[in-house]
Amino acid sequence: MQVIWDGTKLVKADELAGILAEHSLFADCDEAELADLILRGHFVQYEKGDDLIMQGDPGNSLLILLSGNARTSLIASNGHEIVLDYAEPGQVLGEIALLDGGERTASVTAIELTTALTITRAAFEEILKKHKNMALRLLKVMANRIRTANTMIEGDRAYTSGPRLARYLLRLSVVGAEEGRLKLDLSQSELGNFAGMSREHINRQLSTWSEDGIVSVESGKVRILNHATLSNIANADS
Amino acid sequence: MQVIWDGTKLVKADELAGILAEHSLFADCDEAELADLILRGHFVQYEKGDDLIMQGDPGNSLLILLSGNARTSLIASNGHEIVLDYAEPGQVLGEIALLDGGERTASVTAIELTTALTITRAAFEEILKKHKNMALRLLKVMANRIRTANTMIEGDRAYTSGPRLARYLLRLSVVGAEEGRLKLDLSQSELGNFAGMSREHINRQLSTWSEDGIVSVESGKVRILNHATLSNIANADS
DNA sequence: TACACCAAGTGACTATTGTCACATCCAAGC
DNA sequence: GCTTGGATGTGACAATAGTCACTTGGTGTA
Numbered sequence: 354m355q356v357i358w359d360g361t362k363l364v365k366a367d368e369l370a371g372i373l374a375e376h377s378l379f380a381d382c383d384e385a386e387l388a389d390l391i392l393r394g395h396f397v398q399y400e401k402g403d404d405l406i407m408q409g410d411p412g413n414s415l416l417i418l419l420s421g422n423a424r425t426s427l428i429a430s431n432g433h434e435i436v437l438d439y440a441e442p443g444q445v446l447g448e449i450a451l452l453d454g455g456e457r458t459a460s461v462t463a464i465e466l467t468t469a470l471t472i473t474r475a476a477f478e479e480i481l482k483k484h485k486n487m488a489l490r491l492l493k494v495m496a497n498r499i500r501t502a503n504t505m506i507e508g509d510r511a512y513t514s515g516p517r518l519a520r521y522l523l524r525l526s527v528v529g530a531e532e533g534r535l536k537l538d539l540s541q542s543e544l545g546n547f548a549g550m551s552r553e554h555i556n557r558q559l560s561t562w563s564e565d566g567i568v569s570v571e572s573g574k575v576r577i578l579n580h581a582t583l584s585n586i587a588n589a590d591s
Numbered sequence: 592m593q594v595i596w597d598g599t600k601l602v603k604a605d606e607l608a609g610i611l612a613e614h615s616l617f618a619d620c621d622e623a624e625l626a627d628l629i630l631r632g633h634f635v636q637y638e639k640g641d642d643l644i645m646q647g648d649p650g651n652s653l654l655i656l657l658s659g660n661a662r663t664s665l666i667a668s669n670g671h672e673i674v675l676d677y678a679e680p681g682q683v684l685g686e687i688a689l690l691d692g693g694e695r696t697a698s699v700t701a702i703e704l705t706t707a708l709t710i711t712r713a714a715f716e717e718i719l720k721k722h723k724n725m726a727l728r729l730l731k732v733m734a735n736r737i738r739t740a741n742t743m744i745e746g747d748r749a750y751t752s753g754p755r756l757a758r759y760l761l762r763l764s765v766v767g768a769e770e771g772r773l774k775l776d777l778s779q780s781e782l783g784n785f786a787g788m789s790r791e792h793i794n795r796q797l798s799t800w801s802e803d804g805i806v807s808v809e810s811g812k813v814r815i816l817n818h819a820t821l822s823n824i825a826n827a828d829s
Numbered sequence: 830t831a832c833a834c835c836a837a838g839t840g841a842c843t844a845t846t847g848t849c850a851c852a853t854c855c856a857a858g859c
Numbered sequence: 860g861c862t863t864g865g866a867t868g869t870g871a872c873a874a875t876a877g878t879c880a881c882t883t884g885g886t887g888t889a
Contacts (some may be wrong), residue, residue, distance in 0.1 A: 540837090541836075553837095553839080556837065556838060556839085557838085570837090573837075
């Protein structure tokens, strides 16, 4: 982890605007807001494997992911690892602990070279006070997160492993992707931690679907060949 | 469902202050804020079984529960019912759909005679504009909700039925309750929908614990006799 | 090229939990 | 008291998914 020289801020201003415009719920920030985010934030770079956020730490900052990809995961008290989400550029991270003053419930780990804009609690409060729309934006980000969490609970509870894996694969799929490529090429163990199944079970399920031409698994990369069928499976009765 | 006569507002003002002060994250509202909530909101009463919020509806209002108790639940596309939470007076409900303009993902059903303060989107936006602290309060409410959801995911994923049921029982337990009584006396089927287990499995687990003196089940009411042991079970390795 | 390592594939077995089918029990009313 | 419907208790069985123990494959490096 390395703090990028402040002088870079001039360069990064445009970049931030671009990233937010593309992906984020912060897309509609006006120039003054962007300027303040940049002015009061710090750009930090993380190597693959570095933690942007560490479970158990006090949560005194908020991050906006600028480039790279990160995994949000937590270790239950019995050692079980659970992957909650994968974050893309534009994503806001770490709001929960910042807002309620509690510990970080999950870790966020860079899965490749990643840069983020870090905003301390003090800076965050100033920005919130100065730009009233920021609060509303954050509220939307969080509404989104709750929906995702509820969908996860629904999937875990109501569906058996097949439909569930289908759902997680669809969640990883890019809308207009050529050849059904996924946003991230996860190993089968990682897929297991994400979908809540053992590696072996993932393997068997993928093999079955591969035979039926629903997905392909080549050199460790899963592709969705038949999006429609996979969607049907995701909503199957059991 | 019945809208209470506006004249009641004078009476309810004190009541609202009292309720919020006791239970809610809105406890620190000042008088002007409370007055605005009451002025722009509608008091509505619900009979047992009425829906305060219905899954699938457009979400154009926010509720604050004033008295009674309600269950937040959703029906998955395969018909499986999942109870997400039980709401007490002071709880804010329905923020998610209000904020992101989406459908209501879950229903909220009165499980006894219940009253709530309903605030429309327009009124909500005015209040938010006028009282800057309201946004921050809502942010905290939502942070809380995300933590609860993550805890649920963690529990569902990492633990077997025993520890899981223990967790849900503890979630229903009142801190200083005499005799370990729960906040709500749920039937075993309802407990099942809450903890994600079949009614029969709930029954067997409770029987076992009952023999060990950890809980008691008399006339359909569960009480926690040995809080410490139950907590241990909730964090057991499997 | 050979070694090392880690991801992936697979068979056999086990464990946990759900399902089905009843028997009971109990509280509310008639 | 009697009836009745819903909540409970319980045994037997089935199904889903995890675990264990390997084998196989692929990639990077000495």
